[in-house]
């Protein structure tokens with residue numbers, strides 16, 4: 327299962343989206359086409375299952391949902407097709423072709439299984455996919471295969487990554503960060519460059535799904551990892567973004583020579599980002615399992631714009647604890663998914679951030 331959802335990335339600097347109002351339409355939608363997946367990853371948000379659910383959105387429902395995304399003018403969202411393993415759906419190519427024909431920038435986040443062949447990747451390239459993301463949680467066979475639960479996945483991931491680049495697609499590498507993987511960051515950074523990736527996205531593990539069995543990084547270790555990544559981002563030959571660690575923005579701004587603030591909000595749960603699950607439920611994030619509505623009974627745009635859940639997540643004045651008092655709350659606001667997973671309150675302070683607003687103002 328890919329981890330590319332709920333990215334804490336700011337919009338590309340200098341892009342027309344940099345100061346866009348995200349109350350009207352998301353910048354990015356991640357769509358879980360199916361929960362079926364042959365892997366058994368230790369951190370799986372979806373607690374993926376071997377077989378497809380008969381209640382998944384049908385091909386025609388999928389095409390209608392894509393038409394709804396495309397109607398969000400003037401800024402239709404980027405679309406990431408994921409799972410489970412998106413390649414478990416035999417109609418995946420049809421869904422990609424419909425998405426691309428509607429003018430949507432379309433990415434695929436597959437699982438690395440025997441389905442991910444060179445020919446499959448070539449077909450996605452012909453269909454007009456923009457980026458394919460591959461998960462690599464450690465720089466060695468031992469770390470990655472142990473994390474993913476299937477021997478041979480590390481070697482297969484490297485083969486897939488090289489095939490993606492050879493077929494002219496953008497490669498994104500996704501890495502889960504938790505105590506078992508954080509020690510490999512520097513070596514992973516070199517591997518990501520060697521593979522020719524355009525983007526390295528780091529997901530700071532939240533205790534949902536199977537990840538409840540994993541321990542999370544402490545707030546201080548999270549801060550240490552973000553500091554290292556912020557310094558590395560200035561020299562990396564790829565774009566570097568985080569998921570479930572929006573305080574990366576605060577860390578980068580604190581490190582900048584002038585301490586300057588960009589003012590552009592991160593893209594996060596309900597604010598520039600939405601998640602559609604395999605049954606059509608719309609949630610702010612795949613790691614925040616609260617459905618705000620279902621596309622079988624309501625338009626996607628109505629759920630995104632008007633549901634109480636999405637509206638409250640876009641209102642940083644509702645945040646509590648340190649996040650509520652923080653001078654960075656508008657551009658960061660903490661991970662709402664982690665706050666909910668650890669406290670049951672979507673508005674609570676993010677327990678993975680050690681920042682003390684009062685000390686910063688003193």
Ligand code: SF4
Nearest residue numbers: 649652658659660679
């Ligand atoms: S206290 Fe909350 S809003 Fe402030 S930097 Fe930390 S996570 Fe972000």
